[in-house]
Amino acid sequence: MHIDSVPDRATLVEMYRKMTLIKQNDEQARKVIMNGRLPMIYYSPRGQEVIPSAVSVNLTTDDYICTIYRGTHDMLAKGVPLDELWAELAGRATGTCKGKGGPMHITHPASGCMLTTGIVGSSMPIANGLALASQVKGDGRVTVAYFGDGASNIGAFHEALNMAAVWKLPVVFVCQNNRYGEHTRYEKTTAARQIADRAVGYQMPGVRVDGNDPLAMHAAARTAIERARAGEGPTLIEAMTFRFHGHVFGDMDPYMDKDEKSAAMAADPVPRYRAWLIEQGHASEAELADMERGLGQQIAQAIEKALAAPWPDVSELHKDVLAA
Amino acid sequence: MHIDSVPDRATLVEMYRKMTLIKQNDEQARKVIMNGRLPMIYYSPRGQEVIPSAVSVNLTTDDYICTIYRGTHDMLAKGVPLDELWAELAGRATGTCKGKGGPMHITHPASGCMLTTGIVGSSMPIANGLALASQVKGDGRVTVAYFGDGASNIGAFHEALNMAAVWKLPVVFVCQNNRYGEHTRYEKTTAARQIADRAVGYQMPGVRVDGNDPLAMHAAARTAIERARAGEGPTLIEAMTFRFHGHVFGDMDPYMDKDEKSAAMAADPVPRYRAWLIEQGHASEAELADMERGLGQQIAQAIEKALAAPWPDVSELHKDVLAA
Amino acid sequence: MTSEAKNMNTVVALNTALAEAMELDSGVIVFGEDVADPEDGGVAYVTKGLSTRFGDARVRSTPISEQAIAGAAIGAAMAGMRPVAEIMMMNFSTVAMDMLFNHAAKLRFMSGGQTRVPITIRMATGTGLSTAGQHADYLEAWFAHAAGLKVVTYANPADAYGLLLSCIFDDDPCIFIENFLSYGQSGPAPVPGQRVPIGVAAVTRPGRDVTVVTYGPQVAPALKVAEKLAGEGVQVEVIDLRTISPWDKQTVLASVARTGRAVISHEAVRAFGVGAEIAATLQEELWGTLKAPVRRVGAPSCPVPYSRPLELAFAPGEAQVEAAIRATLG
Amino acid sequence: MTSEAKNMNTVVALNTALAEAMELDSGVIVFGEDVADPEDGGVAYVTKGLSTRFGDARVRSTPISEQAIAGAAIGAAMAGMRPVAEIMMMNFSTVAMDMLFNHAAKLRFMSGGQTRVPITIRMATGTGLSTAGQHADYLEAWFAHAAGLKVVTYANPADAYGLLLSCIFDDDPCIFIENFLSYGQSGPAPVPGQRVPIGVAAVTRPGRDVTVVTYGPQVAPALKVAEKLAGEGVQVEVIDLRTISPWDKQTVLASVARTGRAVISHEAVRAFGVGAEIAATLQEELWGTLKAPVRRVGAPSCPVPYSRPLELAFAPGEAQVEAAIRATLG
């Protein structure tokens, strides 16, 4: 582990807070779906908590992210508030998008979450545009585009990375390689030895990193974000992780290797990091237990508020289609 | 030069015949447009004669090619007959496509010319399909996809190369790097150090070769085609060449570097190769002069025939839209 | 054999059609994201069992590359095969639109008939699952506007089976539209081998007072409304178009010529939708015969919303069809 | 200043509008293939001089990457800019269709109004240059069917100027359709700064007997026919729609309510085209007022052919418009 790059205590604990928030949010989300209180299409980010947590502590609120349907971890790490998030998941008028976007289209500019797309690969070209605006305006913002391993095989990936490199855009491409694209093992459809190698085709740095190692992920993200902010151009980060659950809620993942999956779950990065924090004296058991309890309550309250919130009025169908 | 790979005399002379056919065809084409006898949209392949000539001597008539609007060199090298080609350029009923396709859509399955597309990048995904059919049927055919440097920045390139590599399709991707995409210098829009480097992202061989050197081009093509035929998968060849004229007829290319252009034209690969053939004793001056005269006459006759040929009947609008 | 069962759901019907087509013709190959058995035979299991039965060469899970998927289908078809490519959801077809519109639809014409593109592109869509703005659009009007393509959909398992077989063995590129909610719906099993011809509509319910022209998921609500109005003595004729392009003008014109009244209903956005073409044709060809203006039912001009009440209000249903019928009855 | 000249051609009008917009608002940026001056200011010179005048940061030649071009426009717009992106030819927009349809058109709605996409996507098309099957299609019906997009085109340089300015400063995504043949055509120069509102049609020639609703390159033949028929005492009213979506229903309905007869004409394929929506609307809203069925003029259902005689027969012109008018006059 990059000792030189160990962040300060506050940052280390903040990363854990984000990871815990994501993990607990996922656990409660799957519970409310399971017990029928909130039927929704849901793509669990469980197992991928470290990546956006380590990325986001290197970003300011003003920095932008573009994420995908599997994105609650990215959103929460960036600061999308629980109440509005849950109200949107529940399709209520008080949601981030008034209930019109839903799980696959959560948007919250106030926290820098500019886009959640349901189209594989489409977070990248749009992230370029946000970065282009920052470059032209000189506002110093950095944009992070999140996407999956499967998305690295679609045309938009190629066009976006080439353009970002040609224009030296302040953007970081974070590929969350969770080993599967829906039901398909990524090696089966991806001809690259590793996705990071594709950076060669754009003369941009391409790094593969253990996306479940908070310090390694933090270091890789920091380097890429600093590079982008300094005007030196984009970076492709391939963050290796593992999808703990099926592609979408309800998918019993018969196609997944059971041993590999249980091994990955046994190596759950969140408790592992928790133990490390305590062992290294960065945080006390009590402090973290406290935090966990608090987060669990906030999520539970957000869910209750959301389920009690009003539905959008049908007239909303005709609003926000075109500028009033 | 790869002495070991010097082809036999017949092949060497056949390459020259193809190059000469292409060069003279281009010269006569620009003349008939210039003198107003046949106004048409025309993308000169002048300067790029060597590439398809060296590729095609390694192909059988049954092998397939997919080419682009700038493709008369690829077509002629593969064996599309002059009469039908010119009749199509003239929009006549006797053309390869009954006059319905025109310069950008010449198709002649009998000689293996399966597709000419006007959409940048689109020759590649379709070439994959032809190769997929060969793989499934086991017919031993190889498909060559021709495209330009600019096309290496479009999504279809990425998707096609990845799929071809994943499925080990019998296809060869021949990028004719003529240094420009329309008015844009390729380095300005292409982030790769060289386009061949992009092969790394697909774990396929990626070779940059002097596309104006007949022997080097022949060797590179032979290796790639043999590899494809042997079922070992695709190859990306970046053949370096130079576009002697503007993007399209009428483009006076003010954006091109005059010195570089005149240097390239001074190094015209066709007469250079001609001199080499004679000097090496592969052919005599008289023999080649004869061939040149013959080709010139065939082209001239094809043009006259085409201009005298009947126009398609207007009822053709309603034919070939759907299967009868 | 499932196909001999009294009832069959749409997934089994489609799966059976694919298996029979592959059995009949070795040129039929199937590919798309997750379609092979190691990938669980597709996200909706429409292709389940095919790779095990027909092998990995003919049934392939692909990268997430819709342009390459469509291109591979087009090229293989030009080389004499009959590819059936899956582009999971209709909204994703926009990624492959160059391949479908500039190439698949046009190569026969542009080559003067030398090359043909007998492909079937399967894609699912539809509201009802709260998949929101990028997973539920109906774009059949786009494909119908593209000369050279055939556009087909179904309203019951037997037609799903019979139409899919016809598309696979048709010599033109066919856009085969599946409705996601229909997958689990059952109906009378198809007669094995019985194909449903492309271009022929079905008069699902005869009636003398007003004609409802519809297709896909809008057929069921139309039939319900017809049943209800029958109680009031209003006889509604329901026509299931089945082929959207080329649509069965003859059947539709004959019906409306009799009833003098027509309503066209589809889930797609009403404005610039398929209903417009049919209405425009009817008013032109049946001028003087129509007893009332042709009414159109379709979704409002907005993206598909997420929130359940909004989604329910977005997709047209019985209420809208009934209102339109009553309006034509004046 | 060219803009003060008595006459101006379309390229200059568009170029002037772009320059003025960039002058007015530093958020206006322009990019597309070959658009900067080192690349000769675009293949049709519409953007000539802009990079020299406004710098390489705001005017950029792009890679050949339509998805990335559209995405860059969308993202920059979400960050508060007003990008004008060029997708050279309309057929190439199919490559970027996911960006335009699934994203540009929907982000405002899907975000509940939090993000907006004030982009202008310029694209040219049209027959007449023998560019054949992949360079001349009119796809305005597709974009009009996509809720959330505005679709605009022009029939003279002054409108080209005024409408382009309006699109650039409009807060919604605008598809700005240019006609390739129009570039060299001249007309009265626009009044500097005078914008043409989106959504407002122009009654280009008043008449009391029949209304021709058209736009773009079909306006000129309509006016010629109107002139000719005037000699026979038939007064044809010609409406230039200018905005295809949202179209100016009020003006069109008012006109047809007066004349009782309507012909809709466009170069796009007739089937499932814009004419269908207008005809369907007219028969519904003006039932009883119409004296004849609404006629539609458009291209036949085939790809754009290359051969000159075929191309001439493909694109509708005076003959077809005249025939349609006479048909409505019965």
Ligand SMILES: Cc1ncc(C[n+]2csc(CCOP(=O)(O)OP(=O)(O)O)c2C)c(N)n1
């Ligand atoms: C263009 C497109 N094609 C297909 C799909 C269907 N789809 C949704 S998620 C998914 C898998 C994506 O895998 P990956 O990029 O690895 O992301 P992950 O879901 O693993 O986070 C697919 C194929 C889509 N949404 N968009």
Ligand SMILES: Cc1ncc(C[n+]2csc(CCOP(=O)(O)OP(=O)(O)O)c2C)c(N)n1
């Ligand atoms: C998708 C698409 N975008 C843009 C164009 C317009 N266009 C035609 S040729 C060309 C340049 C292509 O350059 P390159 O790939 O290097 O091929 P070359 O013309 O040099 O042979 C462009 C941009 C097109 N035909 N298709």
Ligand SMILES: [Mg+2]
């Ligand atoms: Mg994945």
Ligand SMILES: [Mg+2]
């Ligand atoms: Mg080039």
